[in-house]
Amino acid sequence: MEAVARRLTGKNALVTGAARRIGRAISLALAREGANVALHYSSSEREIAELAAEIEGLGLQAVTLRADLSDPAELVGLVERARDALGKIEILVNNASIFPSDTLETIEIEGLERNLEINAWAPLVLTRSFAAQTERGHVVNLLDSRVSGFDSGHVSYILSKHVLAALTRMSALELAPGIAVNAVAPGLILPPAGKDEEYVDRLAQTIPLKRRGAPEDVAAAVVFLVTSAFVSGETIYVDGGRHLKENAPDGPDRNK
Numbered sequence: 001m002e003a004v005a006r007r008l009t010g011k012n013a014l015v016t017g018a019a020r021r022i023g024r025a026i027s028l029a030l031a032r033e034g035a036n037v038a039l040h041y042s043s044s045e046r047e048i049a050e051l052a053a054e055i056e057g058l059g060l061q062a063v064t065l066r067a068d069l070s071d072p073a074e075l076v077g078l079v080e081r082a083r084d085a086l087g088k089i090e091i092l093v094n095n096a097s098i099f100p101s102d103t104l105e106t107i108e109i110e111g112l113e114r115n116l117e118i119n120a121w122a123p124l125v126l127t128r129s130f131a132a133q134t135e136r137g138h139v140v141n142l143l144d145s146r147v148s149g150f151d152s153g154h155v156s157y158i159l160s161k162h163v164l165a166a167l168t169r170m171s172a173l174e175l176a177p178g179i180a181v182n183a184v185a186p187g188l189i190l191p192p193a194g195k196d197e198e199y200v201d202r203l204a205q206t207i208p209l210k211r212r213g214a215p216e217d218v219a220a221a222v223v224f225l226v227t228s229a230f231v232s233g234e235t236i237y238v239d240g241g242r243h244l245k246e247n248a249p250d251g252p253d254r255n256k
């Protein structure tokens, strides 16, 4: 077994949308710090089983929990199921998200509602359930570096992330002093559905560090936040400086 620094030994975490991509990297990073992890997923059954096996291989507990976060009945019991399986949950990472395209021209209330439901309402309900079962802990919400500006090609999505950003600050105040609530805002990390690696590499040339990030960069920021004793209500941009240019004339092309 690899040598691990274990700053989270004895802690139990719940990560939503844990099966693939950034959620997977966050789950593994928490486990490498010694946390047991409740791995939430929706449709990625094979991937979540593989991830659970990998975490168990590190000598930690992993439990897989399926739930459609847009189904109120499945959403409301998720933290409780994690707690029943592992014990008190002291780390919650709200990572699951949808990223559909729409514009101010095409936006419909149904699309906005669905984005709000999965990207903002689900984190709110999970944070509330989380706080009901622990006096101390950390919540981390995954935003998007474009909350520093707009995303004219994903209007419902970015509006829902703005709600989540406000929720982060609000719940940091409401849940203090026992629970710290923070956010990580990734930039160019992985191509969204329908786009290839070349798309991300091309856009990367427009950001200050002129390169893309890795899921592990995002995970490192999450680990920093959940191991910090004195940071709350903060957002860490993991975006190579992209947020600094979000509204600049030569900023990233947000429509392509």
Ligand SMILES: NC(=O)c1ccc[n+]([C@@H]2O[C@H](COP(=O)([O-])OP(=O)(O)OC[C@H]3O[C@@H](n4cnc5c(N)ncnc54)[C@H](OP(=O)(O)O)[C@@H]3O)[C@@H](O)[C@H]2O)c1
Pocket: 016, 017, 018, 019, 020, 021, 022, 023, 040, 041, 042, 043, 044, 045, 067, 068, 069, 070, 094, 095, 096, 097, 098, 099, 118, 142, 143, 144, 145, 185, 186, 187, 188, 189, 190, 191, 192
């Ligand atoms: N990728 C990037 O470069 C980037 C950039 C900026 C911000 N972010 C943010 O970082 C986070 C992770 O990004 P990502 O690209 O890795 O996410 P992703 O692959 O788009 O989605 C993560 C997971 O969300 C789950 N999910 C979607 N709808 C769900 C529902 N109704 N119920 C339950 N689970 C649902 C899916 O689980 P299943 O696979 O199990 O169905 C999916 O694997 C997101 O919050 C995203 O907005 C990412």
